[in-house]
Amino acid sequence: MQGKPNANTHPTERESRSLTNIFLEQFTAFKRLDLNLGQGINVFIGANGTGKTHLLKVAYAACDITKTGLDFAEKLTRVFLPSGRVLGRLAKRQEERVLARIDVFRGNKKLHAFFYSDSESPASSVTTGYDTWSEDTIESVFIPVKEMLSHGPGFRxxxxxxxxxxxxxxxxxxDRAYRPPLRGPLGSARRRILRDLQNAVEGEITVKNEEFFLQTGHGNLEFTLLAEGMRKLGLLWILVQNGTLQNGSVLFWDEPETNLNPKLCEVLIDILLRLQRLGVQILIATHDFAILKELELQMTAGDQVRFHALYRDVSDGELRCESASLPFQLQHSPIDEAFSSLYDREIERSLGGDE
Incomplete structure (x- = not known):
């Protein structure tokens, strides 16, 4: 297995907070995956059905249990929601009985779990390393594709x-969005992020009776009447303002581009890069060319950004992953392939190829 930390090395302070590796075997769509994570922004791309969201959910579950104290397998069933909450349904579907394995690393700390495809409940799984893994809590947040703030009243x-x-x-x-702010000063970097997000949404987010509003110079606008892309930026403002996103936090975001005007991608990527400079580790899954291009254009020499492409190997149909420091270095990028195809078709049409 590649990329595991040496037990004799001493991880840096940031490594001890960040997720460093995920190893999956016979889990959901993965036969075997060994993935090294960057300490800053990790961008996952791939065609539909290549397991991007599954990776985010596994990593999020591993982080969340350090705060809630839940059993790892129990949290997995809650975030994946297999039919009947049967844990074994998260094993890779095969005719024979298989053993599913999950290893998540944070520096020298390892959370290990395994279960069989015929396991009924989380209690039938085996988890090791839990005590050491949970010694330092990880503040984490998962932003799903579905916007939830407008559904907040009464849902919890x-x-x-x-x-x-x-x-x-x-x-x-x-739960993260309803948290009150942390005590103490925000710090100049977080204040600037909040200011720029307020400028983007043209107001400040407030909460009354579990209902979210955008407070502008013309009054309060309830989130149910606000464009969904603006709600996403508003949620980001809330998570920075209440201290959920700060040094040592991990942000998981599934398709942040959904319902977001492409012009706002510049603002979004600027904020994400600034958050990783503050010590927030970020894992996002995307299908959007603008997200990749904005990262490529805005990255500076000190930024830690890693791109991961999930794809099916034509030789056996199994999922593989390749990683690179820049998106154009990836050999398996459906986003790049789609835009290259559009460009080729446009050239062909301009030359009269469709006549």
Missing amino acids: SLYAQREVYFEEIHADIL
Whole structure:
């Protein structure tokens, strides 16, 4: 197995807070995956069905249990929500019985779990390294594709009391959003981020009776009447303002470009780069060319950005991953392939090739 930290080395302070490696075997769509993570921004691209969101969910579950104390397998069933909450359904589907394995590394700390494809409940799984893994809590947040702030009033109490068929990431993001601000000064860098986000959404986010509003010079506009792309930037403002995103935090964001005007990608990427400079590790999954291009254009020499392409190997149909420091260095990029195809078709049409 490649990329694991040597037990005799001493990780840096940032390495001890950041996720450094994920190893999956016979888990969901993955036969075997060994992935090294960067300490800053990690961008996952790939065609639909290549496991981008699954990677984010596994890593998020590993982080979240350091705060909640939940069993790792239990958290996995809550964020993946397999039918009947049967843990074994998260194993790779095959005719024979298989052993699913998950290893998540944070410096020299390792969280290890395994279960069989016929395992019924989380109690039938085996997890090791939990005590050491949870010695230092990880502040983490998962922003799902579905916007949740406009559904906030009453949802948390409903989810807590009833069997509501929602992946737990949707309840978790509301828990993060409703947090009051931390005590103490914000710091100049966070204040500047908040100012720029306020300028982008043209107001400040407020909460009243669990309902979110955008406070502008013309009054309060409820989130249900606000464009969904603006709600996303508003959520980011909340998470920075209340201290969820700060040095040592981990942000997971699934398709941040959804319903976001492409012009706002410049603002979004600027904020994400500044957050990683503050010590926030970021994992995002995207299908968007503008996200990749903005990162490429705005990155500076000191930024830690890593691009990961998930793809199916034509030789056996199994999922593989390649990583690079720049998006154009990836050999398997459906985003680049799609835009290259559009360009070729445009050239062909301009030359009269479609006549």
